[in-house]
Every structure is written in structure tokens, then in C-alpha cells.
Amino acid sequence: MSVEILNEDSLAESSILADQNPLPSTIDARLRAQLEFVVEVDRLKTILRQSPLAAVDRRENDAEHSWHLALMVVLLAEHSDEPIDVGHTVKLVLVHDLVEIYAGDTPLYSDATDQQEREEAAADRLFGLLPDDQAVALRALWDEFEARSTPEARFAKAMDRLQPLLLNWMARGGTWKSPGVTADVVRARKAVIGEASSSLWAAGQELIDEGERRGWSAPGR
Amino acid sequence: MSVEILNEDSLAESSILADQNPLPSTIDARLRAQLEFVVEVDRLKTILRQSPLAAVDRRENDAEHSWHLALMVVLLAEHSDEPIDVGHTVKLVLVHDLVEIYAGDTPLYSDATDQQEREEAAADRLFGLLPDDQAVALRALWDEFEARSTPEARFAKAMDRLQPLLLNWMARGGTWKSPGVTADVVRARKAVIGEASSSLWAAGQELIDEGERRGWSAPGR
Numbered sequence: 543m544s545v546e547i548l549n550e551d552s553l554a555e556s557s558i559l560a561d562q563n564p565l566p567s568t569i570d571a572r573l574r575a576q577l578e579f580v581v582e583v584d585r586l587k588t589i590l591r592q593s594p595l596a597a598v599d600r601r602e603n604d605a606e607h608s609w610h611l612a613l614m615v616v617l618l619a620e621h622s623d624e625p626i627d628v629g630h631t632v633k634l635v636l637v638h639d640l641v642e643i644y645a646g647d648t649p650l651y652s653d654a655t656d657q658q659e660r661e662e663a664a665a666d667r668l669f670g671l672l673p674d675d676q677a678v679a680l681r682a683l684w685d686e687f688e689a690r691s692t693p694e695a696r697f698a699k700a701m702d703r704l705q706p707l708l709l710n711w712m713a714r715g716g717t718w719k720s721p722g723v724t725a726d727v728v729r730a731r732k733a734v735i736g737e738a739s740s741s742l743w744a745a746g747q748e749l750i751d752e753g754e755r756r757g758w759s760a761p762g763r
Numbered sequence: 764m765s766v767e768i769l770n771e772d773s774l775a776e777s778s779i780l781a782d783q784n785p786l787p788s789t790i791d792a793r794l795r796a797q798l799e800f801v802v803e804v805d806r807l808k809t810i811l812r813q814s815p816l817a818a819v820d821r822r823e824n825d826a827e828h829s830w831h832l833a834l835m836v837v838l839l840a841e842h843s844d845e846p847i848d849v850g851h852t853v854k855l856v857l858v859h860d861l862v863e864i865y866a867g868d869t870p871l872y873s874d875a876t877d878q879q880e881r882e883e884a885a886a887d888r889l890f891g892l893l894p895d896d897q898a899v900a901l902r903a904l905w906d907e908f909e910a911r912s913t914p915e916a917r918f919a920k921a922m923d924r925l926q927p928l929l930l931n932w933m934a935r936g937g938t939w940k941s942p943g944v945t946a947d948v949v950r951a952r953k954a955v956i957g958e959a960s961s962s963l964w965a966a967g968q969e970l971i972d973e974g975e976r977r978g979w980s981a982p983g984r
């Protein structure tokens with residue numbers, strides 16, 4: 543793992559939650575690093591997404607979202623057009639948003655151009671808390687997800703796009719009502735579902751089409 | 764799957780979230796049932812646990828907790844005393860709290876006696892929303908977790924006990940400060956960690972012992 547060169551400012555920034563109440567030093571160093579990481583990722587529960595929950599009137603956070611995707615992988619794997627390893631796909635979605643702990647959530651319908659740079663720096667910092675072998679392993683999972691280079695990564699990404707589509711449906715619009723978003727913009731951003739599953743993309747298109755008909759998104763074009 | 768006999772009252776109760784905004788009937792029936800289940804389990808994000816988060820001052824919900832356990836399985840599997848299938852263990856923790864959607868959370872340090880009965884009824888109702896084969900599969904995962912009958916289930920249960928222990932540590936007490944709870948009560952409830960991992964249970968005991976020394980739990984006995 544490359545070690546970030548930290549100046550005094552970034553050193554202050556780089557304090558981790560476990561520094562506030564250090565774990566007993568009697569715990570073996572490797573396990574202590576793992577447990578410090580487990581504590582640090584508690585922050586994922588504080589990163590808010592744009593999507594409204596279906597069950598209650600508030601926005602979703604990244605930890606809830608990641609759990610939802612993981613369960614969806616288990617339930618919907620049969621719809622993958624290519625065979626996938628379910629356990630590996632679940633790992634991809636458990637890890638896919640971790641970098642947002644330091645980089646923040648970038649809404650799907652945003653024009654942010656520095657997202658990749660911010661997320662790469664966040665990945666170095668966060669995964670660097672782990673023992674080297676696990677830092678490499680988690681980084682590889684994140685890279686695989688981002689690159690959609692395997693059937694598992696394509697299915698994981700499809701879940702990441704399908705889940706908020708269901709939440710927007712339940713909210714009768716949700717983020718479809720964001721400024722500048724039309725039904726065609728939604729179709730374009732959601733089309734990656736079709737890279738993984740023709741049946742799920744067909745269902746997704748039903749939701750988008752019917753949402754447009756009902757006026758929950760601005761008409762196409 | 765056994766079908767619950769519903770009277771008029773429980774029929775009203777048994778409406779699902781997707782009834783509020785039915786998914787298009789043009790979606791294939793099996794997939795529609797799966798997607799309705801995906802929407803329904805959004806409720807897990809509203810079930811609050813006793814544990815305080817480490818990252819921010821509020822209680823944790825079941826969806827966040829389930830995600831945290833799943834990631835812990837991936838990171839800590841090497842500490843299992845017996846070989847485990849990581850993917851299967853992750854499935855167990857993703858599903859383990861779903862019944863609380865209808866049965867509610869039962870705090871670890873509670874005397875509730877009807878927990879099993881409530882949760883069995885909730886399992887029938889919730890898993891019954893799925894196509895039969897998946898209802899049986901999810902029910903089997905939940906039964907396996909509850910029975911701790913496999914190395915995977917023992918490890919999953921260990922995560923379920925270790926994670927709030929870490930959160931209580933970070934809160935300098937948390938639910939250890941509940942009425943009637945002493946360090947020995949904590950030790951007794953957490954000892955199942957030792958059924959899965961001697962190294963994780965050793966670390967857990969360090970946290971409990973040191974917490975007791977610092978006065979974050981009432982002294983033993």
C-alpha cells in the first residue's frame with residue numbers, strides 16, 4: 543500500500559473515531575487494526591443519499607443502502623444474464639460506498655467532475671487503516687465495482703441503480719423531480735441495469751415509463 | 764409455507780408498503796413479488812436498536828446494523844476457529860433481523876418471554892411475501908442463524924454480539940449502563956462469541972474487563 547504523505551492539516555483531518563477512545567493495547571495489533579476499521583466505518587451510517595425511504599419520510603444513508611443492495615443480490619441473482627458468484631457480488635456492494643465516508647455522496651444527477659479524484663484519495667486513506675493484505679483486497683473489490691469489469695460487478699452496479707428507482711417509484715417521483723432531470727435522463731443513467739439483466743432492465747423501464755405517464759418525472763427529451 | 768389464518772384486524776395490519784403504490788402489473792408475477800419484498804424490507808431501516816452509534820449521537824437501526832455485521836464477516840472471518848463459507852455467513856447476517864420488521868427489536872438485556880412466538884409469526888408473514896422457493900430459503904437461513912447449528916451461524920451470531928460491544932466501548936458504556944446490567948451479565952450474554960472464535964472472545968473480554976475497571980458498567984457479580 544502506498545502511504546500518503548501527510549502535512550499537519552491532513553494529519554488533524556486523518557484522526558479516526560477510535561482515537562477518541564483507543565481500544566485496549568493488549569489486543570493483538572492486527573486484530574486491533576481490524577477493529578479500529580470496523581469502528582471507523584460506522585461513519586457510513588451518517589452519509590446521506592438523495593433517495594427518500596419508502597417506509598418513512600427521511601433520506602436514506604449509505605449503510606442502509608448497502609444492506610438493501612446486498613439483500614437484493616441474494617434475492618435477484620437469478621435475473622443476471624450471466625452466471626454470477628453471489629457471495630462475491632455481495633462483497634462488492636458491501637464495500638462499494640465506503641469511500642464516501644471521506645469523499646461524501648455524489649448524487650447520480652450531478653455534474654461533479656472531481657468525484658474520481660476525491661474518491662481515490664478517500665480509498666487510500668480508508669483502506670490504508672487495514673492490514674496491508676486486506677487493504678489490497680478491499681481496494682480491489684472497489685476497483686472491480688467501479689470498472690464493471692466482471693459479471694459480478696455489472697450485477698452489483700445494476701442493484702445500485704435499481705434500488706433507488708424502486709424508492710423513487712414509492713415516493714411518486716423522489717429524485718426524478720430534481721431540476722434538469724427528465725424521463726430520458728433517468729433512462730440514460732439507469733441503462734447500465736441492462737448490462738447485467740435484461741429482465742430487471744425491462745422492469746426498470748416499466749417503472750420509468752409509467753412514472754413519466756403519471757407526471758412523476760418531466761417528460762422525455 | 765404455512766399460510767396464516769387472518770381475521771379482519773390482521774388483514775388490515777397485513778397490508779404491505781407496495782400496496783400504497785402498486786408496482787405495474789405488466790411486470791412478471793414472480794419478479795413483482797420479489798420487488799414488493801424488496802420494497803417491504805425498507806422497513807428494517809426504521810427498527811431502532813438500543814446501541815448508540817460511534818459516529819454520531821443517535822441509536823442504530825437494524826439495516827445499518829446488518830450491513831455492519833456483513834462487512835465484519837468479510838474482515839474478521841480469519842478469526843473463526845472453524846472454517847466458514849464467508850458468502851453463506853454474510854447471507855445469514857443480512858437476513859437475521861428481518862423478522863423484527865413485524866416483531867420489533869428485543870433488547871439483549873430484556874426479559875421478554877414471547878420473543879420467539881412473535882418472531883415466528885413475523886417470519887411466516889414476511890417470508891410468505893416471496894415466491895415459495897425463496898420463502899423457504901430465507902426461512903432456512905433465519906432458522907440456521909437462530910439455532911447456531913453450523914460454524915457459519917455461530918460466527919454470524921458472534922458478529923451480532925461483538926458489534927454492539929464495540930459500539931458500547933466507543934460510547935463509554937452505552938447499554939452496559941442499563942438498569943440491572945453488571946459486567947458479569949455482559950460477560951454471560953457475550954460468551955457466545957467464544958463459541959465461534961477464541962481470539963475475538965479474548966478481545967471482547969478485554970473490552971468488557973477494561974470497561975468494568977473504568978466504571979462504564981456496574982462491577983461484576
